[in-house]
Amino acid sequence: MSTIKDVARLAGVGVGTASRALSGRGSVSDDAAERVRAAAGRLGYRPSSIAQALSLQRSGAIGVYVPLFDGAFYSEMLGSIDRVLRVHGRHMIAANGCGAGSPRQKALDGIDFLLGRDCDGLLLASNSLTDEDCIELFRRFPRMVMLNREVPGHAQSCFSVDHEVAGRLAARALVAEGHREIAVIEGPPDAPDNRARMRGFFAELAACGIAVRPAHRSEGGFRFSLGAAAARALVAAGPLGRPDFTALFAANDLMAMAAVSALGELGVRVPQDVSVIGYDDSRFAGYTSPPLTTVRVPIDAVAASGCRLLLNACYETDLPVERSFPPTIAWRGSVIRGPHSPLGERP
Amino acid sequence: MSTIKDVARLAGVGVGTASRALSGRGSVSDDAAERVRAAAGRLGYRPSSIAQALSLQRSGAIGVYVPLFDGAFYSEMLGSIDRVLRVHGRHMIAANGCGAGSPRQKALDGIDFLLGRDCDGLLLASNSLTDEDCIELFRRFPRMVMLNREVPGHAQSCFSVDHEVAGRLAARALVAEGHREIAVIEGPPDAPDNRARMRGFFAELAACGIAVRPAHRSEGGFRFSLGAAAARALVAAGPLGRPDFTALFAANDLMAMAAVSALGELGVRVPQDVSVIGYDDSRFAGYTSPPLTTVRVPIDAVAASGCRLLLNACYETDLPVERSFPPTIAWRGSVIRGPHSPLGERP
DNA sequence: TTGTACGCGTTATCAT
């Protein structure tokens, strides 16, 4: 690999001139600039990003931690982040939770790993860290933004949809279609995003005078297998092993999809026997059978804005940043009219 | 941030001693080593990976290019790669295709971007590059391994399942269940992996005396929307707008899932009216309705071995590397017995 | 065993 010294020598100038000519910063005579460019071209010169990093005191790397790479939710974030980063000439060091330990420990390990790689900034998505973990992290490493969660005292550095509002939306969608006997497959009980959407969902239902029976609440965990198991448990709890609810809200699309599948194997049809509404509007939601009606949360926009704020913090730029990411309902085939009269309007 | 100089000063030794004590290479008196460790601990010293990289002439970064982050196939690869990398203290700079241009151009851009970040090695997954592109890439940058494709003359650096064998397997599965009127939704016509699986599929069918009618071949492109469209086209081509085939092979699970959904909306039931077999055994395949019978290709193992070979090449290690990744059939609910007598045995 | 000094490739400063 040729260095800037080689370029300078071939061009017949000093390294300073070569550096300025190549970077465009500082003044160089047209003549010299041209010779440097030619020399660089002939040598196939590429600046060493490592040496640049050492000299500039920044690596250009943004560390990104997500619990896992697969799953429509996080991979969509990743794509969005890469897009923003690349436009601005930065790159991503990506890590997901791996190895042994609890989800929280995996997150801590992954973040620690990232911290050791000299990242200029950190982009974090984790609902397994405690608020205290996050606060401590912010203290040690202020150039950080959290995605998909709110951390007390750090609203500026947190980007998320309002999951409570989104949860209310799901409830409104169901009651607007005339459902009242409603079952729920919840996400992990200590995940902040799950709790927020459940809080909103139940609150809106309560506002409509609807209470969800305890037997109609089943705990999942944002995973296919748990969604399927939860769905089976829900119908098993009904009389004669038939569901005694007409609608089902799953805390994410993965579980909604798994629930539809499990329901199908039990002989209960979606949407004829029970309507199902999901959450996230994952890439696949339009292509299940039936296509999934779901709460759309614009996670790509969330990630992009979070990334841009981080970039501003790291590189003194002034990229535009959105703060509001209103959820909507993606109406598809898995929710149909229920037996009761509609309450309110279709959101 | 404190540097090794600070540590050395606090420990009352020279930087050389501090460096040796911290790295474990070279000899240091127990006494000095202890003082250095203590000093490092008190200072919260973290070596600058950038300075290390400049000195050692390697960054510890492996560049990974995949066409996209979402989609079960590539994200599963990513997870597998990160797992291997992290165990060995290396990290991943991940890039996916973004910006304008053809898929091929995106790949070329992404790779070029990675090359500019001083990666020690490159892990590539792309079926949009031509063989010539790959060969040229290997010439310019030998420390590279291709995932999920074979490049002529570079078998050593390519890791993939044998898609032709896997395609044959799909055919055998269908005929073993008594299907003969078979339709196909193909992937992108110039993607090598798609071509190989189609070649195998048609060859095995031919060996059984079965020919696929031109009207029963529909071109998709590894995407939901194309799978759905292809399925609609297939039934539209039949008499009375009903399918005149009893089984359908989709070149990947995404399209299989979309096809099942589209078929459902047209009133044709899976598997009662037509059996569907997918390809990949994506994470979601067990949770569609009905659960998808599919060709399982162990892409995680492929990625892990490819990654280990690359690590060996980059860091003179001797990690174990597998070369054979036999595909199997994951039997689930989307394929049932067809009208003809079985040919051969269930693979 | 130890400390000093040099090299890694770049950018930035500063006389010229």
Added chain:
DNA sequence: ATGATAACGCGTACAA
């Protein structure tokens, strides 16, 4: 406008 030179933080050869 230009070129020499000093950082940047680390590993390591070498002399002691």
